[in-house]
Amino acid sequence: MTQLLNVSDLRAYYGQVQALHGLSFSLNEGSLTTLLGANGAGKTTTLRAICNMVRSTGGIEFDGKPLSNRSTESIVRFGIAHVPQGRGTFTNMTVEENLQLGAITRKDSAGIVSDIERMYAHFPVLKQRHTQQAGTLSGGEQQMLAVARALMLRPRLMLLDEPSFGLAPLVVRDLFGILGKINREDKVSILVVEQNAQLALELADQAYVIETGRIVMSGNAKDIANNEEIRKSYLGY
């Protein structure tokens, strides 16, 4: 297994407040890795630090190349698609325009057209609504759109920030099913941050647990899910 993403001694700051205290983890090519932890543990900050959206120090390497000190928009061009918390939908644009924006860095217009069709196959509801303003979609549909938009980049790595947030349980099942399929079939490595630990552990192969800006636990997702002590003390279920 080759390492795709390697984060070492990551420290991040919001103004004077330090949010991450020397966090290290790695992600293998093709894996679906989850970062778990309570509210405020630093999960979102970790994803934002990878895309240089928050001031940070430490090493972040993607496919052997350092990402530190690169602008957010240039990091995207490495093939890293970030689905932010709150989905980042372009609400006053149509569903199809949102998908086109996902591929805005690509030059192959034929490939973009066929990828839009592929997304409509993954998410039929988006096809029904392709001329509709994205802001009129339901929360679940907007999350589907956000994932589809990220996939339009043809990413090597997808960062997902709390995809289950605010969604009905059935919708969450659907979405996670699709994420698993994308991971297996399209060979997209995924790093997903979740508060819904149970669900994330079912889906993931690798898991890390964060507490107050540090990694406190790492391992195979199945092992962590089966370890009652970890579950009780860190994951709360």
Add this chain to the structure above:
Amino acid sequence: MELFTNQVLAGIATGAIYACMALAVVMIYQAIDHLNFAQGEMAMFSTFISWQLMQWGIPYWGAFVITLVFSFIGGIAIERILFKPLAKAPVLTNVAGFIALFAIINSSAGLIWDFTIKQYPTPFGSAPFLGSQLISTHQAGMIGVTVLLLLGLYFFFQYTRIGLAMRAAASVPESARLVGINTSWMIALGWGMASAIGSIAGMLIAPVVFLEPNMMGGVLIYGFAAAVLGGLTSPFGGVVGGFLVGIFENLAGTYIPGVGNELKLPIALALIISVLVVKPAGLFGRHIVKRV
């Protein structure tokens, strides 16, 4: 009735200019959330450039195109040099920046070309349009050029990738960066386009108001009134607002006793205040709703 039609058509002609100014103001407002008080002065300076080119013997349309390119590059340069460093500065700092820009451009134009009023040519002539006394060929030309410009901009923003990227950068900057759009350059591009649009307005109105460093003062106030009326967040609204203000200005000047030419400008200001009091989002703007 003929007087009424005449005034409405004349209003549409000057309204076209207000629409261009409003559009330029709205484009910059959407990109950086500030009103460009110097928009009119930028347009005036561009118009002087075109006049100078014509003095050197370049034909009208050649000078027109060169001026567009100059204004586009100049707009980008102003953003890069003055407003990019101010991006995170407080509102008042930005306002001071705009006023400084206003004063600098105004005085430079006076220094270079002095403050005497100059004739400015029109390529359309000023004969009656299609033999009708209602509207002159120059007024028809103003409307025609503006309509072409608006159609071009519509296609640019609706059907090109760079137009899509610019809209994305203006509406949700963070998401735009996350799909790989260089939002900083999109803002600069918006400045360049706004500056070029303003220069077209300047060159079209110059035969009417004559060329001098203060020629755009009144025009910009009407442009602001148009932008506020249409809603500062809507380019379409700004354009509609421009035509409405143009018509309103002319009708008020003709039919309301005592307004005449002297009180037309206060009417624009009264319009700004009334819209802000009655319907702050304008006709087509969206209400800014913030979660607290």
